[in-house]
Amino acid sequence: MPKILVVDDEPDLELLLRQKFRRRIRTGEYTLIFAQNGVQALEQLDRHPDVDMVLSDINMPEMDGLTLLGQLDQLNLDIRAVIVTAYGDMKNIRTAMNRGAFDFVTKPIDFGDLDTTIHKTLDHLQVMRDALRSRDELVALRQELGVAARMQETILPTAFPTDPRFELHAWMTPAREVGGDFYDFFRLEDDRTGIVIADVSGKGVPAALFMMVSRTLLKGTAIGESDPAKCLGEVNDLLVKENEESMFVTAFYAQFNPASGRVDFSNAGHNLPFIVKPSGDVKQIECEPGLVLGILPTFDYPIGSVQLDPGDTFFFYTDGISEAMDEEGNELGEKELAEVLAECGGLTASDVNRHVVQTTQAHAGEAPQSDDITCLALRYLGDTSC
Structure with a gap:
């Protein structure tokens, strides 16, 4: 009144x-x-x-x-x-x-x-x-987003392994305060390392929440399941059961054996990684695309493996890199990404990521970042004890 x-x-x-x-x-x-x-x-x-x-x-x-x-x-x-x-x-x-x-x-x-x-x-x-x-609500929302961003930063690992047999480094630049991409790596049995990179549908807080759930389920399942394809299948079934918002996530999960350089992997609709040789030769690995996680239950995911030679870099990435657009809407593209990686032969894992991210941002120029930029580089050094 x-x-x-x-x-x-x-x-x-x-x-x-x-x-x-x-x-x-x-x-x-x-x-x-x-x-x-x-x-x-x-x-x-x-x-x-x-x-x-x-x-x-x-x-x-x-x-x-x-x-x-x-x-x-x-x-x-x-x-x-x-x-x-x-x-x-x-x-x-x-x-x-x-x-x-x-x-x-x-x-x-x-x-x-x-x-x-x-x-x-x-x-x-x-x-x-x-x-x-509305301004006060917006300020409160931005404060909450800041808290969510800090939570996400603490969830994604930033301390990378120190092992004379390999280098591992990851990079993520979210398009918003919080992102839907994620990466992770963790120790498995038999001295192996589990590595995952994934991209959740959507943006902002809903994608970040679904990302956290997906990451937790995948890591928890991977520790008890030695088969990458079965691991993705179990995670998929769990996500389908509690997915009222019909969100989904693409994921590429690999198990790396630093003693031999062997990488076993499975794919859930994600971009296929590249192998970068010390000479600068670049090849995208071969694997069936698989189905994104969270849509249909009881799906049999494809499995594959590659053998890394000393000096090889296994490069994981999300489509925020390959689909980065410039001011005119032109995407970077996987072909151009391969050309960028060809300049990275012999570089450290961190330098590979840095070069790719800087090139992606240079390609975008003044265009707003349309998607999260995430990549992970695994460089195999071989058995240095010999």
């Missing part, structure tokens, strides 16, 4: 306003409060801090309307002020507007014009309050 404070020293004005707006007052559309000068107005505001609008005359004893406007500005109240002044009194009107008045009406008061002015003033106040509320 909007509350209006009327400030005027004319004794008949209160009775006149109550009569003219009696229906609105009776139905609760307005609440009217009265004061005879600026001093009384401030006292009323102290008793009624929820006043929405002040309708004030200019010429009053003790404290006039212009001085009252200055006091209202210092109080920093969330209200709107409308002044009442003589027709043609442009000097006072300008002064009042400079001191924060929202609008004015002239004497003798036209009550139809006053009613319109009141509606316009209260509507504007509500719009501004809604805007401030």
Whole structure:
């Protein structure tokens, strides 16, 4: 219920306003409060801090309307002020507007014009309050997104293995505060290392939440399942059961044996990795595409294996790299990615990622990042004890 404070020293004005707006007052559309000068107005505001609008005359004893406007500005109240002044009194009107008045009406008061002015003033106040509320909600949302981003940063591993037989390094740059891509690596039985890279459908917080669930399920399943294809099958069945939002995730899961350089893998609809030779020769591995995780249960995922030679780099990536677009909408493409990787022969795993990411960002130029950029490089060094 909007509350209006009327400030005027004319004794008949209160009775006149109550009569003219009696229906609105009776139905609760307005609440009217009265004061005879600026001093009384401030006292009323102290008793009624929820006043929405002040309708004030200019010429009053003790404290006039212009001085009252200055006091209202210092109080920093969330209200709107409308002044009442003589027709043609442009000097006072300008002064009042400079001191924060929202609008004015002239004497003798036209009550139809006053009613319109009141509606316009209260509507504007509500719009501004809604805007401030939306701003506050946006600030709160951004704070929550910041928390989610920090949580995601702590979930994705950033400490990479130190092993004389191989190098492993990963990179992720989300397109938003939080991303749907993820990578992971973990120790398995028989001195093997599990490596996964994945891309969840969608963007933002829903994708990030589904990413966290997918990562947890995949890691938990991989530790107890030595077959990469069966591991993806079990994760797929678990995701299908609790997937009311019909989200899905592409994933490439590999098991690396640093003693031999063998990589066994399975694919769930993800981009196929490349092998980069020390000479700069680049070849994309061969594997059936498989089905994305979370859509259909009891799917048999394909399995494959490759043998890495010392110096080879196994490069995993998401489509945020191959489908990165420039200002004209041209994608980088897998062919161009292979050409970029050809420049990485003999580089360390971290340098390979850095070169690919920098080239991807240079290709995009000023175009906004359309997807998460994620890559992981595994460089096999061989048995250094020989």
